[in-house]
Amino acid sequence: MVAKNRARSASADSGRHRVAVFVRDGLLPMELGLVHQLFGQARSEAGEPLYELVTCALRPGHVRTDTDFPIVVEHGPEVLGEADTVIVPASHEFDTTETEGRLSGPLADAVARIRPGTRIASICTGAFLVAAANLLNGRRATTHWKSAEHFRKLYPSVRLEPDVLYIDEGYVLTSAGEAAGIDLCLHMIRSDHGSAIANDVARATVVPPHRDGGQAQFIKSPVPEPEGSSTVKARAWALQNLHRQLKISDLAGQELMSNRTFTRRFREEVGISPGQWLSQRRLEHARQLLEDTEMSIEQIADSAGFGTATSLRQHLQTALGVSPSAYRNTFRGTSVVSGADGGDRLG
Known part of the structure; x- marks a missing residue:
């Protein structure tokens, strides 16, 4: 089973899977806290902790954070050699992993202590350190957008x-x-010990066991608008008429160009076709309406030019991996709680 494979190693002292959290100056306290909170809440059926967590740094002592308080770390990098899992949170202070794409001498020495076969996970820009250690070459990876x-x-x-x-x-x-x-830690707990324990941890922390979609739903205005170009008038007009079923000829007519010339100029100036640009702008407008208004999905689909709610759902699912309702719930918190009087109130 996956749980047996993933959690096969354990600290000789406690019999528990040892997680070392390797922190650096510029630490984001939330990232350190969430690791301890989530793994620390994972319990067996008998109520015994399933993980042993240890925080370490390049040297014991004070570690700067990106807030107005430091943290005190009691352990140095020797802990990395005793870990079954190493987690690398982000740092807001650039080091050679983010400036030169390599590990500095002290970081290289610390990483060298990690035993072969140890599971290594990064949070946010902690991926820069993992990549600098040549652990991601040829592999898929992600980091903050x-x-x-x-x-x-x-x-x-x-x-x-x-x-x-x-x-x-x-x-x-x-x-x-x-x-x-949080999503990653719950995934690792789920992989180690199954969904039931991961779900219990999620409930205790009051977070969803699994979130739909990806980072794309959190990126605002992903399409830049070039200024001073020969298609700027057409683009401005199109943004005022997204509710209409627009054709290339409609946009080209705003610039007194042929369809062919307009399409060529548009690609040169914007980098994508007029149709692709229009779809992205419709989607961006729909996202704004989902976030900021009480309009129905059907009304939003009509206002953004998708025509039908089904079409909007298909476009949003393809682009962001979520439904319109899920997107709205994420950004508006529109969960409904029944009141004692039988009515509904927004929670």
């Missing part, structure tokens, strides 16, 4: 997938932003 392009430049041999919440490549796992670290 804001750092995706920089990651690609530094580590071209890694198959980066910036639209997902986390990726499991066997003994190397990566996750996106801070909250995606």
Whole structure:
């Protein structure tokens, strides 16, 4: 079984799977806390802890965070050599993993302590360290979407997938932003000990056991708008008329061009076809309406030019991996709670 394979190793002292959390200056406290919270809540049927967690750093002592308080770490990198799983949170202080695409001497020495076969997982931009250790070459990986392009430049041999919440490549796992670290930790607990225990941890922490979709749903305005181009008037007009069933000739007519010339100019200036641009803008408008209004799915589909709710659902599912209702619930918190009087109130 997967649980037996993944959780086969255990600390000799406790008999529990040992998780070492390797922190650096610039640590995001939330990322350290979520690891301890989630793995720390995993219990056997007898109520015994399933994991032993140890925090370590390059050297014992104070570690700076990205807040106004430090943390005190009692253990140095020797802990990495005793771990069954190593988790690398992000740091907001750039080191050579993010500036030069390599491990510094002290980081290289620390990583070298990790035993072969140890499971290694990163949260957010912790993926830079894992990539610098040559553990992601030829593998799929993810990181925070804001750092995706920089990651690609530094580590071209890694198959980066910036639209997902986390990726499991066997003994190397990566996750996106801070909250995606929750998804990854629950996934590892689920892989080690099954869905029932992972679900219990999720309930105790009041988070969903599994989230649909990926990072794409959290990226705002993904399509840049070039200024001072020969198609800018057509694009501005189209944004005011998204509810209409637009044709290439409608847009080309705004610039007094032929369809062929307009399409060529549009690709040169925007980088995609008019049809692709229009679909992306319709989707962006629909997302805004889902977030900011009480309009029905049918009304939003009509306003954004999708025509039908079915068409909107298909486009949103393809682009973001979620339904319109799930997207709205995520960004508006529209869960309904029954009141004592039998009415409904928004929770």
